[in-house]
């Protein structure tokens with residue numbers, strides 16, 4: 001241990017990005033003029049200087065082994081002067097100034113298992129979290145659901161045949177590490193069982209006032225159980241958010257039957273046309289059904305298909321729904337509308353229909 | 362001899378056209394016993410429909426409070442290789458650009474000291490090294506820093522800032538996202554590595570209102586590029602788009618939220634005074650339209666996911682900042698520090714700044730940090746009459 005503590009360097013921060021920019025990027029930095037999408041997954045950026053930079057965007061499982069990263073470096077050494085980048089949605093991108101390299105990169109990456117696509121009006125990689133691979137909070141797996149959904153929607157990744165882009169994101173619990181709440185389609189792991197209080201250990205593991213304070217609906221009260229300081233739960237007030245579990249491991253909620261997935265629809269972050277908006281509840285609960293979650297994939301396909309069929313060009317999922325109204329969305333998807341769809345948290349009234357503008361479905 | 366696990370459930374997820382994470386875990390398992398046990402544990406989770414990870418304990422590297430997420434399986438006897446399986450967050454370079462040499466160095470460190478599994482990248486933007494033992498943390502840290510890398514944030518600290526590709530490869534970047542993201546990261550290394558805030562504190566930099574890094578939804582401080590002057594227009598290119606089948610009237614003009622465009626089948630006109638800089642028309646015709654020359658950024662505050670008090674989007678704090686200008690950037694940093702102080706002083710444990718503002722009121726928050734209220738900050742003025750009038754002494758006397 002002594003050894004590693006010697007000459008220790010701290011607080012150096014990340015490497016300076018300027019050392020990692022490909023020569024064509026360095027040269028034309030801030031001097032890009034326009035871009036075109038040549039085919040699904042292939043872009044060309046043209047600089048004021050006239051230089052052209054081709055980008056090949058490849059899908060990635062996000063969870064990648066060093067073996068695969070080393071394979072990417074081989075491709076980048078061969079065709080991209082030893083540079084590559086990743087996107088905000090976990091795709092890996094190869095940048096080259098030689099048009100001839102595009103087809104070669106595409107062929108080698110596809111062969112390896114990383115298909116090319118995800119540009120323009122398409123569905124690109126699903127931003128997601130850790131799930132059963134690595135998190136204690138998960139109400140569902142992340143990577144497996146994403147794999148199943150993307151396998152099913154693959155035609156929308158490597159072709160650009162949608163009215164607009166459709167951003168899908170997944171978080172395996174309400175903590176939403178991926179902040180999925182402004183996605184065209186959000187897949188959200190959800191618990192539906194109350195926390196099980198481990199009265200035996202609670203006082204040893206956690207601070208009781210912290211637990212009470214953690215609950216957004218004040219469902220937790222300090223109480224003495226079997227002579228031990230603990231907490232009690234007002235069950236009618238609990239909506240299974242797991243905040244209490246986050247601050248106290250003695251209140252687990254995970255349950256094989258009661259955990260599952262909820263689907264949310266119509267959010268966006270871009271400001272193009274309409275302002276950013278949250279995703280809204282489409283399907284409150286689908287039980288976990290690994291390895292392929294068929295009920296989830298088919299519900300998502302349904303949403304994508306009715307939107308693709310009915311939306312105008314450039315209209316994102318939420319913009320289409322805003323135009324035609326939620327009654328139409330529920331009618332066309334066939335999703336059941338229930339009491340659960342009506343908000344009852346803070347400011348709930350803002351989501352009620354407060355006008356006489358109505359369609360007849 | 363490592364255990365051999367039968368994984369029929371996971372094997373199913375090796376099929377199909379989308380890249381398979383199971384293939385990746387198996388690749389890592391060939392070289393590494395931790396990844397092999399992970400494969401076994403994950404198959405078990407698939408069968409039981411239940412995760413098998415415990416609440417993280419406090420682990421880290423000396424002198425840092427963030428950057429390592431402690432993780433232990435709840436079945437250590439059966440899967441001993443992953444009894445510890447901690448994650449390291451490593452601060453990514455701005456824009457996620459790499460040399461192959463840097464990536465090879467990272468892979469080499471990780472193959473020798475961890476599971477060989479990564480996320481490229483995590484939700485925070487960091488490089489994620491997924492799974493190692495407590496004893497490996499210091500050696501990894503030493504090798505990482507010697508290679509020029511450092512840990513990212515976690516817990517109640519400044520989280521690793523992230524940014525869009527910006528001027529590196531996007532003609533729409535209205536400021537240098539890569540540089541400013543790097544500058545903020547370097548300036549606040551202490552805040553990033555040593556949690557001292559009520560809760561997390563996130564910065565995201567998007568170069569234009571397309572907001573590719575979802576700053577408005579995900580960052581406490583969202584910095585989104587914009588411009589002040591007229592959209593640059595090339596009528597000849599507009600014509601070409603029309604000839605090539607773009608329905609300019611229906612798809613561009615009718616989609617303009619400001620209703621500020623006119624098209625007579627020949628010439629496109631924009632009333633720039635009314636334009637909201639939404640990006641739609643520019644997105645549709647990138648060769649014909651471009652953001653103006655007087656560029657800068659909007660600073661917005663307060664976005665967060667639902668936990669604890671409900672989800673929030675960021676709202677406008679500064680409608681225009683010439684953030685590429687060093688002096689204006691310094692002023693912005695001063696304001697950031699002012700806000701940190703107020704929030705640290707008054708904020709409750711696990712209260713994000715957006716929730717804090719909801720609780721104390723935006724008006725009071727602005728007053729505390731010394732920012733003048735302006736109409737750009739609101740969608741509409743209050744529609745309830747529950748006003749806390751604050752009359753200053755003189756006025757009260759006059760009334761008497």
Ligand code: SF4
Nearest residue numbers: 135137138172173177
């Ligand atoms: S979303 Fe929840 S379960 Fe998933 S990784 Fe984040 S905290 Fe863990």
Ligand code: SF4
Nearest residue numbers: 215238239241242244
């Ligand atoms: S799960 Fe959420 S609502 Fe239920 S008791 Fe815990 S904190 Fe409260």
Ligand code: SF4
Nearest residue numbers: 525531534568569573
């Ligand atoms: S946010 Fe704007 S500037 Fe940044 S990459 Fe996206 S489109 Fe380009």
Ligand code: SF4
Nearest residue numbers: 617636637639640642
């Ligand atoms: S940027 Fe948006 S608001 Fe401005 S003219 Fe174009 S479509 Fe209209």
